[in-house]
Structure formats: structure tokens, C-alpha cells
Amino acid sequence: MDGSSKKKRQAEAANAAQILRLKRLASLSIALMRADAAQEQGFKSWSEMAPLVKSDEELATELLEVVRRVSNNDLSRADGLLALHLASLYAVAEKWKAWGFKDDWVDRLLKSPHLATLKGYRHAVFHVDLMDAKGLVALTKQRDVVDWSKELAAAFRAALRAAWSKVPPWPKEGA
Amino acid sequence: VNAGKKTKEERKREAQLEATARVGKQMMTLSLALLRVDALSEALAPKVARVIARQETDEELREEAVKATARLENSDQTSADGLLSLVFATLYAVVEKWQEWKFSDPAVDKLLESPHVKLLAKHRHAVFHADYYDHKDIRRLADQKEAWDWADDVSDAIREALRGWHEEPVPRMKAHLRRLGV
Numbered sequence: 001m002d003g004s005s006k007k008k009r010q011a012e013a014a015n016a017a018q019i020l021r022l023k024r025l026a027s028l029s030i031a032l033m034r035a036d037a038a039q040e041q042g043f044k045s046w047s048e049m050a051p052l053v054k055s056d057e058e059l060a061t062e063l064l065e066v067v068r069r070v071s072n073n074d075l076s077r078a079d080g081l082l083a084l085h086l087a088s089l090y091a092v093a094e095k096w097k098a099w100g101f102k103d104d105w106v107d108r109l110l111k112s113p114h115l116a117t118l119k120g121y122r123h124a125v126f127h128v129d130l131m132d133a134k135g136l137v138a139l140t141k142q143r144d145v146v147d148w149s150k151e152l153a154a155a156f157r158a159a160l161r162a163a164w165s166k167v168p169p170w171p172k173e174g175a
Numbered sequence: 176v177n178a179g180k181k182t183k184e185e186r187k188r189e190a191q192l193e194a195t196a197r198v199g200k201q202m203m204t205l206s207l208a209l210l211r212v213d214a215l216s217e218a219l220a221p222k223v224a225r226v227i228a229r230q231e232t233d234e235e236l237r238e239e240a241v242k243a244t245a246r247l248e249n250s251d252q253t254s255a256d257g258l259l260s261l262v263f264a265t266l267y268a269v270v271e272k273w274q275e276w277k278f279s280d281p282a283v284d285k286l287l288e289s290p291h292v293k294l295l296a297k298h299r300h301a302v303f304h305a306d307y308y309d310h311k312d313i314r315r316l317a318d319q320k321e322a323w324d325w326a327d328d329v330s331d332a333i334r335e336a337l338r339g340w341h342e343e344p345v346p347r348m349k350a351h352l353r354r355l356g357v
Contacts, residue, residue: 023307029244031305034257037249041218041258067206068341070334072213080211081218084261091305126264126303128208128272130200157247164245 022167024099028092029160035088035153042081049074083125086139086149090115090122092156103159109152114145194357195348201276206337208269212330215262222255259323260302263316266326267292267299269333277355280336286329291322 054062059075066076093110117138124135139145181189226236236252243250249257270292273283297312306313316322340347 023309026244027305027308029247030253030257030308033244033247033249033253034260034302036247037218037254037257038215038261040249040254041214045214067203067210070206070209070337070341072210072217076207076210077214077217080207080214084211084215084265087303088261088305091303095305122303125211126268126299128204128268131204131207132200161247164247167245 018168024095024101025160025163025167028095028099028101028156029164031088031092031095032153032156032160035085035092038081038088039085039153042078042085045074045077045081049078083121086118086146087122087125089149089153089156090118093118093152096156101159101163103155103162105155106152106159109148109155112148114142114148117142117145118149191352191357194352194355198276198348198351198355199344201272201278202337202340205269205272205276205278205333206341208265208272209330209333209337212262212265212269213334215258215265216327216330219255219258219262222251222258225251226255259317260298260313263295263326264299264302266330267295270295270329271299273333278336278351279354280332280339282332283329283336286325286332289325291319291325294319294322295326 062073062075063079066073072080093115096106097110120135121139123129124133129135231239239250240253240256243253270287274287294312294316298316300306301310301312
């Protein structure tokens with residue numbers, strides 16, 4: 001076996017690894033943007049109703065009425081879209097770890113016990129657990145999870161942008 | 176000797192009450208989950224309309240999406256793409272529980288005989304586990320435009336069925352419990 005074919009194989013392997021890394025970077029970015037899209041729309045609905053100051057009890061009663069009509073208002077839109085944002089954000093965290101991405105800010109935040117709460121929430125939302133399932137209730141009882149999730153989303157965004165800034169031109173597949 | 180022991184009739188009555196409470200909660204849960212699908216669809220509609228109005232080629236749209244992805248900033252197009260994926264995925268979550276909890280409605284059940292259900296299930300898995308952006312289970316649904324119309328029909332049919340439950344809960348509950356054998 002000559003040295004040139006070995007070099008060729010090594011170059012192919014390096015190229016394939018680079019393509020995989022880029023695909024993972026793109027996939028994580030798209031998944032984060034999906035979570036962002038739900039959040040952007042959720043905040044829009046939230047800001048429509050924010051001037052109307054209501055107690056938690058009033059909000060719960062209103063939500064129940066909307067559910068009975070099976071017709072959204074700003075409250076149920078905000079509630080639903082923010083639920084999907086949080087659940088989608090966990091999907092990003094899951095793959096960030098599985099694919100071995102590293103970043104000091106992100107990795108520090110992922111050590112939080114809130115991650116387990118978010119995982120339970122993801123399961124409850126994406127598998128439609130009963131509305132009083134523990135995965136849903138756990139998050140509503142820990143309001144600081146939402147603040148932590150905002151920081152986590154910001155950290156992911158910063159880390160992925162930094163990774164994109166170092167990306168060389170996209171190699172040709174099979175090159 | 177039998178003091179405190181429940182009769183067969185009492186046990187049956189208790190089982191019916193428990194089942195009624197459980198099914199009632201399931202029906203409310205399905206309604207709330209469908210509202211999530213609707214919230215996504217409502218947010219999606221104006222974005223799709225704006226993208227279509229631009230009359231750009233697929234190539235131009237693809238280029239824009241690539242640039243937006245590297246900036247991590249949603250454009251109308253990437254936002255629409257993300258919301259559409261979530262519509263399909265959350266709709267499957269509703270369908271899954273509709274079937275698991277043995278809800279039944281002629282229009283819904285007919286639509287759920289479609290092979291698109293499997294496609295939707297795979298899409299849900301790929302989206303909710305942030306699989307590769309070009310994963311075959313994400314692309315497959317995006318490429319089958321008739322599946323989009325079918326998904327709209329499923330949402331509409333489930334919404335109608337659930338509204339029927341809310342408007343006339345007693346006959347629906349009785350029929351449902353009979354089907355469950357309670």
C-alpha cells in the first residue's frame with residue numbers, strides 16, 4: 001500500500017469529519033432558531049395581554065374557558081408557544097451534549113438541576129401528558145427555570161455564532 | 176361480616192366515576208394541546224404569506240436560509256420553516272394521545288387511517304430530538320405537500336370533535352365509557 005493512498009484516505013476522513021461537524025453545527029443552529037421562532041411569537045402574544053394585570057387565579061380561569069371553547073386568545077397563545085419554546089430548547093441541550101459541543105458559559109448552565117426539570121417538561125409537552133402531570137407542574141412551581149432558560153438560550157446563541165465565525169468554506173461532499 | 180364491604184353495584188359506580196374524571200381530564204388535555212398546534216399555525220400563516228409574496232426562487236430562499244442560520248437570526252422564511260416543523264410535531268403528539276386514550280370520531284378516525292400518520296410520527300421524533308437538519312424524516316414530510324393539507328384536515332377534525340365534547344359532554348362521555356367497557 002503506497003503512501004499516497006494512505007494520505008488520500010486520511011484527507012477523506014478529515015473531510016468527512018469536517019462535514020459532520022458542520023452538519024451538527026447547522027442542525028443545532030436550526031433547532032435553536034425553531035425554539036426562538038416559538039418564543040418570538042409567544043412574547044408577541046404575551047405583550048398584547050401584559051397591560052391587563054391579572055392574578056394567577058384569574059389567568060387560570062381564563063385559560064380554562066379558552067380550552068373549553070378550543071379557540072385561542074392571547075393568553076393561551078403565549079402559554080402554548082412558550083411551552084414549545086422551552087421544550088424545543090431542551091432538545092438543543094440534549095444534542096449539544098450528545099454531539100460533544102463545548103463552551104464554558106453553556107456548559108456551566110447545563111450543570112444546573114433546572115436541566116432535569118426542563119427534560120421532564122419536554123417530555124410532558126411533546127408527548128401530551130395530562131395537564132396536571134408532574135413534568136408540567138414542576139416547571140410552573142419553579143419560576144426561576146424560565147430565567148435560567150433565557151440565559152441558556154442566549155449562551156447557545158453566542159456559542160453557535162462563535163462557532164460559525166470559525167467555519168472555513170463548506171467542503172464539497174466526496175471531495 | 177360484610178359491614179364496610181362494597182357491593183358489586185357500588186364498585187361499578189365507583190369505577191365509572193373514576194373513569195369519568197380521567198376521561199374529562201384527557202379531553203381537556205387534548206384541547207389544550209390542540210391549542211398549541213393552532214397557536215403555531217396562526218403564527219405561521221402571515222409569515223408564509225410574506226414569503227410567497229416575495230416570489231423568490233427556491234435557490235434564493237435557500238441562500239437566505241443559509242445566511243440566517245449562520246447569523247442565528249430568524250428571517251420570515253426560517254421562522255416559517257421552524258414553526259411548520261413544530262406544527263407537524265405537536266399535531267402528532269395530539270394524534271398519539273387521541274389514539275392511546277381511545278377517543279373516537281368518524282371524521283378523525285377516517286383521516287388517521289392515512290399512511291401520513293407514520294410520516295408525522297417520524298417527523299415528531301426528528302424535531303423533538305433535534306436530529307440532523309437534512310434527516311430523511313424531516314425532509315420526507317416537507318417534500319409531500321399533500322401531507323400539509325391532510326395535517327390541516329386532521330387539526331380541523333379533532334377541533335370539531337373536541338368542541339362537540341365540550342358542547343355535549345354527557346352523551347359523548349357515555350358513548351366513550353361504553354367503548355372503554357366501563
